[in-house]
Amino acid sequence: MLYDLGDKQWNIPALRELLEDIIPKNSQFYNYEVKHTFLDLGEKIMSLNASRVIQNTHREQLILLVIADITEVRNLIVEKELKEKELLNKEISERNSEKLLLEKAVQERTRELKEANESLENKNNELLAINKELESFTYVSSHDLQEPLRKLQIFAGIILEKENHNLSEKGKSYFHLMQQSAERMQQLIHDLLAFSRIRDAERKFEKTDLNIIIEEVKIELKEAIAEKKALIEVKDICEVNIIPFQFRQLMHNLVVNALKFSKPQTPAHIIISSRNSMSEKLKVKGLLPKKEYCHITVSDNGIGFEKEFREKIFELFQKLHGKEEYAGTGIGLAIVKKIVDNHNGIITATSVVNKGTSFNIYIPAST
């Protein structure tokens, strides 16, 4: 018997089971692996293929058994698998170290963000402090800076009145000049304060009838309007969403401007109108798309200005005329611009010399 071969080394339980149990049932099998340790050969892996054969002549049942030594193949496969496993492990450990690096980077970034936040907070506090400083500067300007000026004016006035007879004509004119300068300085401080008071923080939007604002401005400027024989025409006014006290200042400044730069021999004619339009229709640079805007126009028939100055006029302290020609500090339109900015709007100016000027204001419509 097979099992007795080579000192019964072939008496392998798996082989026995195969030959005695499986063959009778299935008549054949393939690639059945059996591992066995032989005394002289050591551990071998064998692949067994067997089938039942019936010899034609003798009707004798035989089993054809093919035993192939696949130890080496198997070992190669195992070796390959080991290598692959090793590679995999290596990759895992590489991935792990990458992950660690990444985590470290995230931590680093988090720390940086935290620092950035802290520095932002510091900057914020700094800004708050600067704002506070500015406020106290404003306060100082409104009190302490005006104080000496007021003295200059009051004493120059007293001297001109009470010591008039003691002064030569030249002396008097010097005193007048002194008074005028002090007055101008006072006006500058006053306008600068008005400019600095137009703060973003004081945004309190209210739906307002522009007519009311215009009426108030007309009352404030009653004398100047009468003096210039000005006609202020108000057309098609729509409701607007504005910061009322700022907008009153805006209207005030625009009307003052129109009155100041009116033609000497022609009564001033100022037309104020407003209407709502979609930004696509208005075709103005800087407006947000698909948004409704209130377009307010303030036009006059005054002396106008050259096209090249249409942006410069909104800058602080910019004047197109000498102060002997037209009084002013060059702050009025800068205030207007700042107020329009506060309303998230845009202001433009078009002008023709000796024909007049139009200011176009576009602010988001009241909805």
Place this chain on the structure above:
Amino acid sequence: MKNEPFLILIADDDEADRMVFAEAFSELKIKTVVRTVNDGMQLMKWLSEREPPLPHFLFLDLNMPRKNGLECLKEIREDEKLKDIFVAIYSTSDSEDDIEETFLSGANVYITKPSNFNVLKQLLHKVVSATFIYEGNTFNRKNFLMRV
């Protein structure tokens, strides 16, 4: 009373202002006696030591060292002996906050220091005449800030 001069007290740390103020009153046709103190501390001391009659008008500067005008105003209004003194705020400030706060603290009228001597005279005349001569002593929030 009509023949008695009005006793006017001014509290102001600015010497030139005190001088101009006294000068303006001296040129008015109203008979007045002007007394001056240089700050809030002096003012409160002067008032506490004062035998009647108390001043008819106190002109109170706001921005003063040691004790400012607003503090003085509050103390005066809380003092049984002093609370009825007519107090006119006399300040360079035209800030809404100062005007509001002094009104709420019980000042009678608010005038901002003008830069013209004649305007000052008119203002002082108006304060005194509106209060005593015409007896129109009805200052309210609307006419609290006096202008000419």
